[in-house]
Amino acid sequence: MKTFLRTVYVIWLREVKRFYRERSRILGMIGQPLLYLLVMGNGLSATFRLPVPAPGFTYLEFMYPGIIGMSILFTAMFSSISIVWDREFGFLKEVLVAPVPRAAIAAGKALGGSTTAALQGAILLILAPLVGVKLGLWTVFQVLLIMVLLAFAVTSFGTFIAARMESVESFQMVMSFLIMPLFMLSGAFFPLRSAPAWMQGLMRLDPVLYGVDALRNVILADSPARSFAVQYALGYDLAVLAGVAVVMILLGMQAFARAE
Amino acid sequence: MSERVIIDVQGLVRRFGELEAVRGVTFQVREGEIFGFLGPNGAGKTTTIKMLATLLRPTAGTALLNGYDIRTDPDGVRRSIGLVFQDPSLDERLTARENLEFHALLYGVEAGEREARLRRVLAMVELEDRQHHLVKTFSGGMKRRLEIARGLLHYPAVLFLDEPTIGLDPQTRSHIWSYIHQLRRQEGITIFLTTHYMEEAENCDRIAIIDHGQIVALDTPDGLKSLVGGDVITVRTTDQAWAREEIRRLYGREVVEEDDLLRFEVERGEEFIPRLAADFAGRLLSVGLRRPTLDDVFLKLTGRAIRQEEVSATDRMREHHRRRFHR
Incomplete structure (x- = not known):
């Protein structure tokens, strides 16, 4: 058990260190959601009027939690690419030959990836005044927790996939194939209740939806449009997310333990 | 050199589908020995090392390493060995010191002795003044030295070196060899290495010549040369x-x-x-x-010369591959 925790910590530490070194990656990852928020958000809110009986509530406010969720999804998913990089550049061998449980390596990778993803999501909180959302200290704290949980579920899934991938190219293929539907169906741009029935079924299968919904629950807690923007109770969202996270990390750990 | 057998290999076999890469090798390595595996590329050297390091499961046979069975006690084996791979396995985006710290933590080197041990291995490979530089700024020779230092960090009983001097210039190569000899003198460690450079195999106490997955001769360099007559x-x-x-x-x-x-x-x-x-x-x-040189011995035993060209061709390919995917 001691070895397990130590291994998780070491692997986590390396991910965080490497992330900290890559300033350019940080900038790129902030730039993308910013672009979505400013260009798409402003463009769309000018065109569409929300069917909300709440004057002053803009589309931008509705989209903001969705953009945070999107940013987490993208960063967390692609953070697991480091596993494939490590394999290609040989470093994975150094880890795999160490006298440590393989499952701990997977757990460390997932935690490291979710930390970096949550950090990037946290940076987006600075934009809140820009979209007209006020965040209190308690709200920020809750948002951070949700971000970590969402990021952990997604990274664990990424780890599970990366454990089987031989090359960066094939990993990127699979990832872009998975990310787009996860993103589109997450309710980041439109609420679940306004989608056609067949699509609602698919959206309910998307774990990211519950992350975005949890974020709206907290960020729009005092908004007059809360009942329109939020779908489920916060507790329900969190329970689904936690369940997905547990299943995914177990799958990821098992995939790693079996790799030769 | 003691008489204690530290690696005891019994009938090790590894198949990859149809291909039998290692076809039943049996040998012993004594504690404190520099033991060499000599053979052309594809002879089964790396596959054997991978099995001994528990990175690959043997199809048949087994080996005891430092008293631990490679099939049933991989953790015991892993604690007992240090590995320097043929391809670099450093994190290029971390500094030399960070790479070593990572390894020390991973292997559970006690916090109290970590710093002293780190300094000692860095001094041994003469990289103290570069310890805070990112590994991606290192030359091939420096990376190899750092890997050797890392392999030693956790006091292994056996250090495996898979083609330790491949792709290095002659000067760096002889440098690496002086480290290896120094290591054995100062740490009393057993060194198991593979090479396809005949001149280098002369540095070993004993050499096993391996061809097509089988050991064709095993003796001291002089003993092998006397085969030539x-x-x-x-x-x-x-x-x-x-x-x-x-x-x-x-x-x-x-x-x-x-x-x-x-x-x-x-x-x-x-x-x-x-x-x-x-x-x-x-x-x-x-x-x-x-x-007579070991070249003559190999020629006599197998009827072929170890060809250097095929090796350098693989090196080039590997280099090309690395550049293509450089981050």
Whole structure:
């Protein structure tokens, strides 16, 4: 058990260190959601009027939690690419030959990836005044927790996939194939209740939806449009997310333990 | 060197589908020995190391390493060994020191001795002044030295070096070798290495020559050379075909034609040359005499020379691959 925790910590530490070194990656990852928020958000809110009986509530406010969720999804998913990089550049061998449980390596990778993803999501909180959302200290704290949980579920899934991938190219293929539907169906741009029935079924299968919904629950807690923007109770969202996270990390750990 | 057997390999086999990469090897390595695996690429050297390091499960047979069975006690084996892979396995985006710290933490080197140990291995490979630099700024030789330092960090009983000098210039190579000898002197560690460089294999206490997944000979370098049976004479004459017959007739020796030279073995070569000069007076263009090398041994045992070209071709490919995917 001691070895397990130590291994998780070491692997986590390396991910965080490497992330900290890559300033350019940080900038790129902030730039993308910013672009979505400013260009798409402003463009769309000018065109569409929300069917909300709440004057002053803009589309931008509705989209903001969705953009945070999107940013987490993208960063967390692609953070697991480091596993494939490590394999290609040989470093994975150094880890795999160490006298440590393989499952701990997977757990460390997932935690490291979710930390970096949550950090990037946290940076987006600075934009809140820009979209007209006020965040209190308690709200920020809750948002951070949700971000970590969402990021952990997604990274664990990424780890599970990366454990089987031989090359960066094939990993990127699979990832872009998975990310787009996860993103589109997450309710980041439109609420679940306004989608056609067949699509609602698919959206309910998307774990990211519950992350975005949890974020709206907290960020729009005092908004007059809360009942329109939020779908489920916060507790329900969190329970689904936690369940997905547990299943995914177990799958990821098992995939790693079996790799030769 | 003690008499204790630290690696005891019994009938190790590894198949990859149809291909039998290692076909039942059995040998022992004693504590404190520098033991070499010599053979061409694809002979099964790396596959054997991978099995001994528990990175690959043997199809049949087993081995005891430091008393731990590689099949049933991989963690015991892993704690007992340090590994330097053929391909670099450093994190290039971390500094030299961070790479070592990562390893020390991963292997559970006690916090109290971590710093001292880190300094010691860095000093050994003379990288103290570069310890805070990112590894991606290092030359190939520096990376290899850092990997050797890392392999030693957790006090392993056996250090595996898979082609430790591949792709390095001759000067760096001899440098690496001086580290390896120093290591054995100072740490009393057992060193198991693979190489396809004949000259380098001379540095080993004992060598196993491996070809097509089997050990064809195992002895000290001198012992192996005595298999060749004397000194190697090479001659060039005005009429090679005729000379070849004459050598066979006069001295009863097997002659091998190599490029434009005739090559054969005799005992006491120095005394033989005057006789040769007298017998071939007027037709001899040049005579060469040398002690047998491991090249000659390999040639004698397998009928083939270890070809250097195929190796450098793989090196080039690997390099190309690395550049193509460089981050």
